Amino acid sequence: MEFNEIIERIVKSTNLSAEVLNSKINDKIAELDNLVSKEGAAHIIANELGVNLIDSDASQDFVNIKNLVGGLRNVIVLGKVTDTFPVTTFEKDGKKKQVGSLSLNDGTGFARVVFWDDSINIFKNIKENDIIKVINAYVKENKFGKLELHVSYRTKVRVNPDDIDPKSINATDKQSKAEFVDIVEIKPDSFVKCFGAIVQVYKKNIFFNVCPQCGKSIKSDEGLSMCSEHGKVSPSRKMFVTFVLDDGTGTIRCTSFGRDAEVIMGMPTIEAIKLADSHEDSTFPVDSIKSKILGKEVFIYGRTSLNTFTNSIEIITSRIVENIDYNVELKRIAEEVEFGDKN
Numbered sequence: 001m002e003f004n005e006i007i008e009r010i011v012k013s014t015n016l017s018a019e020v021l022n023s024k025i026n027d028k029i030a031e032l033d034n035l036v037s038k039e040g041a042a043h044i045i046a047n048e049l050g051v052n053l054i055d056s057d058a059s060q061d062f063v064n065i066k067n068l069v070g071g072l073r074n075v076i077v078l079g080k081v082t083d084t085f086p087v088t089t090f091e092k093d094g095k096k097k098q099v100g101s102l103s104l105n106d107g108t109g110f111a112r113v114v115f116w117d118d119s120i121n122i123f124k125n126i127k128e129n130d131i132i133k134v135i136n137a138y139v140k141e142n143k144f145g146k147l148e149l150h151v152s153y154r155t156k157v158r159v160n161p162d163d164i165d166p167k168s169i170n171a172t173d174k175q176s177k178a179e180f181v182d183i184v185e186i187k188p189d190s191f192v193k194c195f196g197a198i199v200q201v202y203k204k205n206i207f208f209n210v211c212p213q214c215g216k217s218i219k220s221d222e223g224l225s226m227c228s229e230h231g232k233v234s235p236s237r238k239m240f241v242t243f244v245l246d247d248g249t250g251t252i253r254c255t256s257f258g259r260d261a262e263v264i265m266g267m268p269t270i271e272a273i274k275l276a277d278s279h280e281d282s283t284f285p286v287d288s289i290k291s292k293i294l295g296k297e298v299f300i301y302g303r304t305s306l307n308t309f310t311n312s313i314e315i316i317t318s319r320i321v322e323n324i325d326y327n328v329e330l331k332r333i334a335e336e337v338e339f340g341d342k343n
């Protein structure tokens with residue numbers, strides 16, 4: 001809320017003039033040793049005067065997905081479901097447990113929403129393109145900065161709430177238009193979504209040089225690194241990894257760059273660079289994680305093309321979502337419950 005708007009509201013709900021109010025705000029700033037902004041002081045004054053600045057139904061109640069950070073509790077997020085991932089059943093201590101998740105987009109970013117146990121019944125009634133309001137969720141952030149909202153027993157989920165106009169959520173996403181396909185049915189020049197396990201990863205140099213300013217790949221000219229746009233630069237390294245995905249119907253070769261490559265490798269680029277440099281071997285990072293990567297289950301989104309050299313179809317991924325590792329997740333939940341009980 002803008003400062004002027006706050007002043008207007010306070011003036012409207014009290015008998016104070018704007019002049020008196022402004023001097024009260026200045027006094028408050030002085031009283032707090034200039035630690036607060038004018039807006040902050042106005043909020044404090046409003047509170048002291050009993051003026052409610054926050055509408056109960058205001059959009060300020062929501063947190064934009066782009067502003068979410070790991071560790072936030074009790075957040076409210078509103079968005080459109082762009083993907084639902086299948087429910088999986090597994091056993092823990094002799095009990096059957098279920099987990100499901102979906103991708104939520106509010107026009108500012110994506111978050112994965114994870115449903116466990118009892119909340120799975122809510123999840124089963126949610127379809128792609130539904131609008132959902134998630135109240136009191138807990139935010140987790142993995143080491144690649146990808147966000148997850150965990151639905152616990154404290155969380156309420158409203159599906160297609162009456163008071164929300166679906167058109168007010170500007171969640172356009174080409175990923176959501178991708179068809180879920182069996183690998184055996186994949187055709188070239190299409191946008192696909194598939195799910196499978198990584199069965200091979202190629203041992204090779206996984207770095208290439210890019211311009212630190214624009215991220216485009218650079219040419220080497222007489223020993224100098226040249227960007228077509230920025231001229232002579234000292235390059236930074238970006239990661240790419242090639243692997244084979246198997247979904248039981250077939251296998252396909254996939255290549256991932258940047259963030260996606262980090263998800264596949266299970267490590268940030270900077271860590272992979274350190275590993276390669278310390279061993280003076282740019283193929284070392286793949287070797288070191290191979291046993292961890294193989295068998296890893298992922299959802300893949302990407303563009304397919306025909307490699308005319310090998311005459312086989314390949315995917316360049318545009319987004320990768322790791323399947324949930326139950327053991328890791330259960331540990332997280334145990335921690336969350338423990339933490340919650342202490343409060």
Ligand SMILES: [Zn+2]
Pocket residue numbers: 211212213214215216227228229230231
């Ligand atoms: Zn450049």
